[in-house]
Amino acid sequence: MSLFDAFRRGLQRTATVLHRSIETLFTSTKAWDEDSYKKLEGALVSADIGFPAAKRIAGQLQERYNLGKIKTGADILKSAAAEVAEIAARGNRPLNTAKDGPTVILVVGVNGAGKTTTIGKMAARLKKDGFSVMLGACDTFRAAAIDQLKLWGQRVDVPVIASTHGSDAAATAFDACTAAKARNIDFLIIDTAGRQHTRADLMEELPKLLRVLRKVIPEGPHETLLVVDGSTGTNALHQAREFGAAVGVTGLCVTKLDGAGKGGVVVAIKEENPLPVFFVGLGEQPGDLEPFDAETYSKALFDLD
Ligand SMILES: Nc1nc2c(ncn2[C@@H]2O[C@H](COP(=O)(O)OP(=O)(O)OP(=O)(O)O)[C@@H](O)[C@H]2O)c(=O)[nH]1
Ligand SMILES: [Mg+2]
Numbered sequence: 432m433s434l435f436d437a438f439r440r441g442l443q444r445t446a447t448v449l450h451r452s453i454e455t456l457f458t459s460t461k462a463w464d465e466d467s468y469k470k471l472e473g474a475l476v477s478a479d480i481g482f483p484a485a486k487r488i489a490g491q492l493q494e495r496y497n498l499g500k501i502k503t504g505a506d507i508l509k510s511a512a513a514e515v516a517e518i519a520a521r522g523n524r525p526l527n528t529a530k531d532g533p534t535v536i537l538v539v540g541v542n543g544a545g546k547t548t549t550i551g552k553m554a555a556r557l558k559k560d561g562f563s564v565m566l567g568a569c570d571t572f573r574a575a576a577i578d579q580l581k582l583w584g585q586r587v588d589v590p591v592i593a594s595t596h597g598s599d600a601a602a603t604a605f606d607a608c609t610a611a612k613a614r615n616i617d618f619l620i621i622d623t624a625g626r627q628h629t630r631a632d633l634m635e636e637l638p639k640l641l642r643v644l645r646k647v648i649p650e651g652p653h654e655t656l657l658v659v660d661g662s663t664g665t666n667a668l669h670q671a672r673e674f675g676a677a678v679g680v681t682g683l684c685v686t687k688l689d690g691a692g693k694g695g696v697v698v699a700i701k702e703e704n705p706l707p708v709f710f711v712g713l714g715e716q717p718g719d720l721e722p723f724d725a726e727t728y729s730k731a732l733f734d735l736d
Contacts, residue, residue, distance in 0.1 A: 437689065437713045437714075437721065438688065438711075438713070438727055438728060438731035439731040439734075440689065441688040441689040441690065441694065441713060441731075442688065442693075442694045442731045442732055443734075445477075445478050445479075445693045445694060445695070445732065446731060446732055446733060446734035447734055448474075448477070448478075449474055449475075449477075449478050449732065449733060449734065450508065450733055450734035450735075452470070452474040453471065453474055453504060453507055453508050453511065453733075454504035454505070454508065455504070456470050456471060456474070456504065456507075457503060457504035457507050463493060463496045463497065467493075468489055468490075468493050471489045471492065471493075471507070471511075472485050472486060472489040473485075475488060475489060475511070475695075477693075478693050478694070478695035478732065479693040479694065479695035479696050479699060480515065480695035480696075480698035480699050480702075481668065481695070481696075481698065481699030481700075481702055481703075483702050483703070484515075484518060484698050484699060484702040487702075488511055488514045488515070491510075491514060492507055492510055492511060492514075495510060508733055508735060509735070511733060512729045512730060512732070512733040512735055513729075515698055515728075515729040515732060515733070516725045516726050516728070516729035516730075517725075518698050518701050518702055519697055519698055519701060519708070519723075519725035519728050519729055520725035520726075521701050521705035522701065522705030522706055522707045523707045523708060523723065523725065524707050526653075526654055526682075526709060527653045527654050527681070528653060529648075529650065529651075529653055532612055532615075532648065533565075533608070533611040533612060533615075533616045533617065533618065533619045533648065533651075534617060534618050534619070534653045534654075535608065535611075535619045535621065535644065535648055535651035535652040535653055535654075536553075536618065536619070536620045536621065536652060536653065536654045536655075536656060537621045537623070537640075537641075537644070537651075537652040537654070537655045537656070537678070538550055538620060538621060538622055538623060538655075538656050538658060538684075539623050539626075539637065539655060539656070539657055539658070539674050539678060539680070540625060540657055540658035540659060540670065540674070541625055541626065541627055541660075541670055542625030542626070542627065543625060543660070544625065544658045544659055544660045544670075544686060545658050545660060545684075545686030545687060545712055546570075546622060546623070546625065546658045547570070547576065547579050547580055547583065547622055548583075548686070548712065548715060549656075549658050549684050549686060549710070549712055549720065550566060550580070550583065550620050550622050551580075551583030551584075551586065551587060551717060552710075552712065552716075552717055552718075552719060552720035553620060553684075553710065553720060554566060554583065554584075554587045554589045554618075554620060555586075555587040555717035555718065555720075556720055557617070557618050558587060558588070558589060562617035562618055563614075563615070563616045563617045563618070564589040564616065564617065564618045564619075564620065565589060565590050565591070565592065565607065565610065565611045565614070565616045565618070565619045565620075566580055566583070566584055566589060566590070566591045566592070566607075566619075566620050566621075566622065567591075567592050567593075567603060567604055567606075567607030567608075567611075567619060567620070567621040567622065568580045568581070568591055568592065568593035568594070568603060568607075568622055569600040569601075569603045569604050569607070569621050569622055569623050569624075569640065570600070570622050570623055570624040570625070571594060571595070571596060571597060571598050571599070571600050571603060571624070572597075572600070572624035572633065573624055573625070574596055576596075576622070576624065577593045577594075577595075577596060580593070580622050581593060586717065587717055590610075590614075592606050592607040592610050592611075594606065600623065600624065600636055600640055601636070601639045601640045601642070601643040601644075602643070604621055604640050604643055604644045605643045605644070605646065605647060607619055607621060608644055608647035608648050608651065609647050612647060612648065621644075621652070623637070623640070624636075628669075628670075628673035628674070628677070634673075634677050637677050637678045638677065638678065641678060654681050654682055654709075655678050655679060655680050655681050655682075656680070656681070656682050656683065656684050656709065657670065657671060657674050657675075657680040657682070657683050657684075657706075658683075658684045658685075658686060659671070659683060659684075659685055659686070659696065659700075660685075660686055660687050661685040661686055661687050661688045661690075661694050661696055661697070661711070661712075662687045662688075662690050662693070662694075663696075667685075667696045667699070667700055668696070668699050668700055668703060671683070671700050671703075671704055671706065672704075675704070680706065681706070681707075682706055682707040682708065682709050683697075683700065683706050683707070683708045683709065684708070684709055684710045684711070684712065684720075685697055685708060685710075685711050685712065685723070686711070686712030687712055688711050688712065688713055689712070689713040689714045689719070694728075694731075694732060695732065697723075697728065708723040709722065709723060710722060710723060711723050711728075
């Protein structure tokens with residue numbers, strides 16, 4: 432299955448609704464009025480792209496319509512998709528890597544966003560590309576977390592540095608960095624406990640983890656990835672803000688775009704903050720992680736070919 436097909440399947444329900452509502456909105460011969468504007472804006476909001484982006488896009492399309500540059504429902508769909516692709520492309524870039532020594536990727540996010548699974552899938556991907564990978568089990572908070580990461584390590588055949596449940600996450604990060612350096616590993620990916628920003632104790636753990644990590648690898652982490660659940664809508668926007676403030680998020684991975692989610696959240700986040708999206712999760716298997724492509728994403732979201 433191609434990336435486009437996978438996206439398309441995941442976003443199908445939203446895409447069909449969005450496509451139909453925009454198309455039917457403009458099949459009638461009546462001129463664009465305030466009602467059409469509101470309906471267009473509403474259709475975009477319902478896809479989770481967020482109110483500011485929906486408002487801006489609807490406004491731009493209205494302007495173009497009034498200038499006679501777009502006329503039919505098909506024109507409007509294409510124009511809206513082009514706007515969404517432009518927003519989704521903002522800030523995208525390849526992963527930062529270390530000039531020398533291990534590239535450290537720190538992975539953060541709220542509970543159940545898909546961090547550990549994404550790490551397993553990233554490890555599989557990097558390994559397939561010929562890199563050596565090591566995982567650091569710094570979720571010492573949740574009881575089963577270490578075993579879950581170890582299982583991924585076995586599954587994709589990469590070493591996991593772990594301590595015991597309840598031990599200090601920063602100390603494990605120190606051990607993992609030391610081991611990755613000593614073994615000349617290309618990528619060290621560090622798992623962390625899921626946390627809500629309201630948990631001050633857990634939020635404070637992150638800056639400490641950074642300080643300790645930098646004692647071993649001063650220029651690390653080379654990326655701090657926020658994993659967001661693509662099916663949870665605009666909550667992801669708050670998460671990007673909160674984790675950005677606590678640890679300086681440098682990029683995103685959006686998971687569960689294969690599910691029943693609306694998927695527009697990528698646009699909502701990027702309208703506010705043009706963070707690169709590196710990967711999207713399209714399932715629970717090692718191969719279900721794909722690099723993000725703005726054009727493909729936008730076409731799938733609007734159900735266009
Ligand atoms: N369908 C689907 N399920 C996913 C995807 N990514 C993760 N999951 C599932 O989501 C659930 C939570 O995933 P985890 O990787 O454990 O999430 P986490 O962020 O590490 O969770 P905590 O460590 O508890 O905070 C699991 O059942 C995963 O299999 C995805 O891209 N698609
Ligand atoms: Mg986890």
